[in-house]
Amino acid sequence: MQTKILLDEDAIPKAWYNIQADLPSPLDPPLHPGTGKPVVPGDLAPIFPMELIRQEMSTQRSIPIPDEVRDILRLWRPSPLYRARRLEQHLKTPARIYFKWEGVSPPGSHKPNTAIPQAYYNMKAGVERLATETGAGQWGSSLAFATALFDMECTVYMVRSSYDQKPYRKSMMQVYGAECIPSPSPRTAAGSKVLAEHPDTPGSLGIAISEAVEDAAGRSDTNYALGSVLNHVCLHQTVIGLEAREQLAMVDEYPDTVIGCVGGGSNFAGIAFPFAGDKITGKHPETEILGVEPTACPTMTKGLYAYDYGDVAGLTPLMRMFTLGHDFVPPAIHAGGLRYHGVSPLVAKLIHDGVVGASSYHQNEVFEAAVTFARTEGIIVAPESAHAVKAAIDAALECRRTGEERVILFNNSGHGNFDFSSYEAYFAGRLIDYEYPADLIRESLSHLPKVG
Amino acid sequence: MQTKILLDEDAIPKAWYNIQADLPSPLDPPLHPGTGKPVVPGDLAPIFPMELIRQEMSTQRSIPIPDEVRDILRLWRPSPLYRARRLEQHLKTPARIYFKWEGVSPPGSHKPNTAIPQAYYNMKAGVERLATETGAGQWGSSLAFATALFDMECTVYMVRSSYDQKPYRKSMMQVYGAECIPSPSPRTAAGSKVLAEHPDTPGSLGIAISEAVEDAAGRSDTNYALGSVLNHVCLHQTVIGLEAREQLAMVDEYPDTVIGCVGGGSNFAGIAFPFAGDKITGKHPETEILGVEPTACPTMTKGLYAYDYGDVAGLTPLMRMFTLGHDFVPPAIHAGGLRYHGVSPLVAKLIHDGVVGASSYHQNEVFEAAVTFARTEGIIVAPESAHAVKAAIDAALECRRTGEERVILFNNSGHGNFDFSSYEAYFAGRLIDYEYPADLIRESLSHLPKVG
Numbered sequence: 052m053q054t055k056i057l058l059d060e061d062a063i064p065k066a067w068y069n070i071q072a073d074l075p076s077p078l079d080p081p082l083h084p085g086t087g088k089p090v091v092p093g094d095l096a097p098i099f100p101m102e103l104i105r106q107e108m109s110t111q112r113s114i115p116i117p118d119e120v121r122d123i124l125r126l127w128r129p130s131p132l133y134r135a136r137r138l139e140q141h142l143k144t145p146a147r148i149y150f151k152w153e154g155v156s157p158p159g160s161h162k163p164n165t166a167i168p169q170a171y172y173n174m175k176a177g178v179e180r181l182a183t184e185t186g187a188g189q190w191g192s193s194l195a196f197a198t199a200l201f202d203m204e205c206t207v208y209m210v211r212s213s214y215d216q217k218p219y220r221k222s223m224m225q226v227y228g229a230e231c232i233p234s235p236s237p238r239t240a241a242g243s244k245v246l247a248e249h250p251d252t253p254g255s256l257g258i259a260i261s262e263a264v265e266d267a268a269g270r271s272d273t274n275y276a277l278g279s280v281l282n283h284v285c286l287h288q289t290v291i292g293l294e295a296r297e298q299l300a301m302v303d304e305y306p307d308t309v310i311g312c313v314g315g316g317s318n319f320a321g322i323a324f325p326f327a328g329d330k331i332t333g334k335h336p337e338t339e340i341l342g343v344e345p346t347a348c349p350t351m352t353k354g355l356y357a358y359d360y361g362d363v364a365g366l367t368p369l370m371r372m373f374t375l376g377h378d379f380v381p382p383a384i385h386a387g388g389l390r391y392h393g394v395s396p397l398v399a400k401l402i403h404d405g406v407v408g409a410s411s412y413h414q415n416e417v418f419e420a421a422v423t424f425a426r427t428e429g430i431i432v433a434p435e436s437a438h439a440v441k442a443a444i445d446a447a448l449e450c451r452r453t454g455e456e457r458v459i460l461f462n463n464s465g466h467g468n469f470d471f472s473s474y475e476a477y478f479a480g481r482l483i484d485y486e487y488p489a490d491l492i493r494e495s496l497s498h499l500p501k502v503g
Numbered sequence: 504m505q506t507k508i509l510l511d512e513d514a515i516p517k518a519w520y521n522i523q524a525d526l527p528s529p530l531d532p533p534l535h536p537g538t539g540k541p542v543v544p545g546d547l548a549p550i551f552p553m554e555l556i557r558q559e560m561s562t563q564r565s566i567p568i569p570d571e572v573r574d575i576l577r578l579w580r581p582s583p584l585y586r587a588r589r590l591e592q593h594l595k596t597p598a599r600i601y602f603k604w605e606g607v608s609p610p611g612s613h614k615p616n617t618a619i620p621q622a623y624y625n626m627k628a629g630v631e632r633l634a635t636e637t638g639a640g641q642w643g644s645s646l647a648f649a650t651a652l653f654d655m656e657c658t659v660y661m662v663r664s665s666y667d668q669k670p671y672r673k674s675m676m677q678v679y680g681a682e683c684i685p686s687p688s689p690r691t692a693a694g695s696k697v698l699a700e701h702p703d704t705p706g707s708l709g710i711a712i713s714e715a716v717e718d719a720a721g722r723s724d725t726n727y728a729l730g731s732v733l734n735h736v737c738l739h740q741t742v743i744g745l746e747a748r749e750q751l752a753m754v755d756e757y758p759d760t761v762i763g764c765v766g767g768g769s770n771f772a773g774i775a776f777p778f779a780g781d782k783i784t785g786k787h788p789e790t791e792i793l794g795v796e797p798t799a800c801p802t803m804t805k806g807l808y809a810y811d812y813g814d815v816a817g818l819t820p821l822m823r824m825f826t827l828g829h830d831f832v833p834p835a836i837h838a839g840g841l842r843y844h845g846v847s848p849l850v851a852k853l854i855h856d857g858v859v860g861a862s863s864y865h866q867n868e869v870f871e872a873a874v875t876f877a878r879t880e881g882i883i884v885a886p887e888s889a890h891a892v893k894a895a896i897d898a899a900l901e902c903r904r905t906g907e908e909r910v911i912l913f914n915n916s917g918h919g920n921f922d923f924s925s926y927e928a929y930f931a932g933r934l935i936d937y938e939y940p941a942d943l944i945r946e947s948l949s950h951l952p953k954v955g
Binding site: 122159427428430466469 | 504505506507509511512574577578579589607609611648651652670671674675677678679680873874877878879880881882883920921923924926927930
């Protein structure tokens with residue numbers, strides 16, 4: 052009764068899979084926020100190293116992973132693929148449920164899959180310091196981990212409300228030697244301006260992005276790093292799906308359904324893109340590929356497919372994506388990593404093209420699924436990942452109704468060791484199932500930038 | 504440059520190794536606390552199932568692991584064996600450093616290795632509910648995990664100071680469906696008595712043990728479970744060393760030095776006993792085997808080898824062990840799992856017989872080692888495990904001085920995701936390096952029970 056399907060370290064993929072090579076039509080280009088014209092590599096050079104800019108724009112199918120990056124990925128990769136037999140038995144489903152377990156990375160999620168190569172390419176380009184923002188802290192602690200291993204400096208602007216409420220993620224960054232600053236901070240013009248107007252602001256991801264970009268743009272030794280949304284970030288995450296496909300092949304399986312939760316879209320891209328490529332190219336045209344989001348922040352299910360900014364202040368390039376409007380502020384749900392107004396342009400295009408589907412859940416049903424998972428499979432997942440658990444359980448229950456023996460694969464993107472206050476709130480009945488915030492979305496969508 | 508040495512699930516050991524079979528002379532028997540006579544199985548039957556009592560007293564070398572237990576161990580075992588190459592490079596040592604990584608279990612430490620079989624044997628004996636105590640929460644959350652998988656009830660008496668300071672371990676138990684009660688509690692006579700006299704007491708492990716034992720003894724559906732010290736607990740942990748020996752053999756290595764931290768002694772027993780057996784039986788007579796403890800609670804290095812109680816109140820059998828006296832209260836250091844006045848009788852005998860050595864460290868140097876480890880190997884360890892990291896680093900630095908290419912193996916018993924307040928205290932310079940508390944120890948040793 053095999054539970055885990057393991058791969059040797061030599062099976063860590065030697066190249067990332069770039070789905071841009073297989074898109075039926077090219078991605079709409081990002082636009083310069085000032086000129087409205089397509090971004091050229093030179094526009095990004097002040098904050099990104101050239102190799103990452105090349106990857107961002109590349110349509111080459113296979114992009115080699117440097118040996119120095121693979122050597123660090125060995126610390127936790129290949130991650131195990133689990134057959135969730137106890138969950139299957141509990142659900143009395145004929146479906147076979149598999150999940151890829153990314154919580155085995157030292158910081159506890161999929162984020163280091165891109166933090167390591169981003170730090171590496173910056174190091175190779177002579178950059179000594181990285182600046183970034185973080186919301187709940189998963190990304191900030193992962194970049195801190197990566198820069199520690201490459202002996203670089205790292206400054207993380209952490210949204211003040213999270214900085215105060217989740218002190219342990221800040222401590223983790225400190226152990227890795229990174230500097231973690233509550234945002235808004237007096238260190239940047241963007242932060243100072245907000246502080247002058249709203250001294251007691253809890254901060255926001257949009258403000259923190261502005262601070263990190265300003266920091267990176269203003270220092271020659273410093274670049275900026277982003278943990279989701281961008282093409283090169285999705286690219287780096289494809290190790291998840293590439294490994295999973297190989298692990299499933301070892302037991303003669305191929306998934307009928309592939310599921311991931313979606314905030315900015317990077318862990319979803321990681322599990323889904325290799326299978327989406329198989330679908331687009333006709334190798335496996337029937338695969339169902341499903342992104343899952345919170346009903347309180349329904350980017351994919353209720354947003355518009357339109358050009359919008361990546362941040363609140365409108366400093367980033369305009370990207371064509373599903374968006375709720377760049378100044379949409381979602382209700383305070385406990386899956387902080389899914390509270391983003393937009394979604395990766397690549398994921399958005401696959402949804403627009405009908406390759407990928409989307410669904411949404413309320414947070415109480417999501418936590419209920421997470422508790423079922425913990426009591427059957429033993430693993431306590433992050434609230435974000437719990438959205439994928441919930442969708443997988445629903446897919447398996449549908450199989451119980453239909454009798455279909457589907458193979459369901461989902462990405463279990465991270466552990467919940469920093470999220471117990473959320474579980475407590477769930478048990479105490481304090482979690483609110485926000486209705487679809489139609490008024491808020493209508494308002495913010497009215498502020499979409501005019502393009503072309 | 505292989506980093507992890509992995510085993511397939513089929514290589515999970517099929518039997519535990521019982522070092523009692525290889526001891527040159529038998530263990531001194533536990534004595535009944537009332538009569539002072541050797542304990543017989545019937546004395547333990549009110550709180551333990553017969554199979555665990557048999558294992559406690561067995562001198563059979565190899566004790567089969569039931570398939571139902573191995574099937575659950577598959578959720579995380581075999582655990583990976585790491586070669587700490589980045590740490591070696593950082594230390595510029597000719598030594599080869601390996602560590603067994605037990606933090607991959609769902610609750611995050613080695614404790615489930617015994618929680619699972621303990622829950623299993625109780626379930627098989629028709630027991631529906633387990634009661635236990637927990638200090639920092641590692642053991643309580645592991646037993647909660649185990650009882651969830653066997654669909655049993657579980658009540659954990661958690662030392663009140665930890666209950667208040669470490670709420671997330673309590674939440675973890677809640678997710679697994681266990682009941683967690685701050686101790687002392689009004690639910691037991693022992694707890695009520697303490698509360699009447701000291702309503703504001705922070706509690707202690709000794710009181711919590713008394714409550715759990717009273718709970719189990721008073722209900723026919725309930726047994727008691729202990730997470731360390733006892734022979735059967737050490738037995739269950741030997742999967743660690745058995746796997747490690749096989750993993751090292753896969754790369755043609757055998758350790759010259761084996762290191763583990765010691766509180767009650769169970770994780771140390773787990774890594775060390777298979778190698779201690781090889782040493783006693785003359786297969787590898789030269790292996791250095793080292794237990795590491797905090798200078799503030801120097802059981803092995805400053806205690807007496809004598810009969811003493813396992814708990815403060817004197818309710819448990821008398822065991823011959825190294826002890827600082829059952830009413831010794833160690834200073835409040837941040838490795839809560841190592842603050843125990845005694846040590847497993849089996850570990851104590853091996854020290855007494857010269858098979859195992861012991862050393863002690865102050866907490867600041869231990870945290871310094873943990874930070875070095877995090878910044879080279881990426882893993883942030885629990886403060887307890889950090890004692891083993893520190894000893895391994897010192898052994899490797901000694902090799903740099905001597906030029907010896909020793910093979911150093913240590914057990915990395917758990918992750919530090921619930922210990923960031925301790926890391927913060929370290930960085931803030933708030934950790935006190937308590938000197939050897941000679942006065943306290945002299946006082947408590949004067950209370951040792953008279954025997955024979």
